[in-house]
Amino acid sequence: MKPVHVFSTLLALALAAPVAALAQDQLPTPSPIEKSLADRAEHTTEVTLDRNMLAFAAKFMDSKDKDQAAVSDMLKGLQGVYVREYQFAKEHSYTTDDIDGLRKYFESSDWSPMVKERTKGVATGTDVFVKLVNGQMQGLFVLDAEDKELSLVLILGPIDIEHLSQLGGNFGIPKDAVKKAEKKVTK
């Protein structure tokens, strides 16, 4: 191999590495499954906030309000938040294939499954994936499929469990769930 080729290969690798890392930290684009679910849902909530929007939103949190100040602290350093909630009029308006399709994005080496709960024969269940980098939680994915409701939560960036715990009770986040999740991660 000529030195020029070696150099160009090394350069390409050097350029590709940050791009690949960036791609991992980027919010996903809505999949066709999500569009199909939104069509079937009676009520859909979609929240997509990138790092800039999170920082912008943090500025508008009321610093005098204890809860909002805690949220503002939690938002610091987050790369993005991607949340989808589909509420259906009828039970089981989605299939196991839909859930599997949504889960596929996170079945990579970067994400570790933390909770996987299924009910045989019924398309309900809960999945919790975490992204760990050097022992620190850098991402959280929750897929909660209920009879008439499907929720998808993706939080990218350093997630401080203490901060999340502080929000427990205030925003309905149960402290027990967080603590138990933390224990499972550290195992």
Added chain:
Amino acid sequence: MDNNPPNPQLDPKIADLERRLRLALRHQPAPAGLRTRVLAQAQIRRTSQHGRTWIFQRLAASLVLAAVFAGLVAWRQAEERRKGEAAREQVLTALRITSHALKNAGTRINDSSNDDSH
């Protein structure tokens, strides 16, 4: 008129009036430099009037510009506040959904833990 001699048949009073009128209305040449002075005065008046108009125009334009700028700043601030509050609401909505999903996850963890222990 000046060349006409006084009419001897007229009343002496009228003749006297006529004479005085003639004297008062006789042509007299303008003082030297009057025209120049009058034109110079008119020019000065015109210039100062133009200057005042120009200042008023500039002042009015500045006021209009300042009002437009202030309006734009106020609109931009209001728009930014509206967007910020919408983003804040979105964050709180996301947190609500996250908490709901985590709560369900917690319940399932609890349930499965209880099942395992039995």
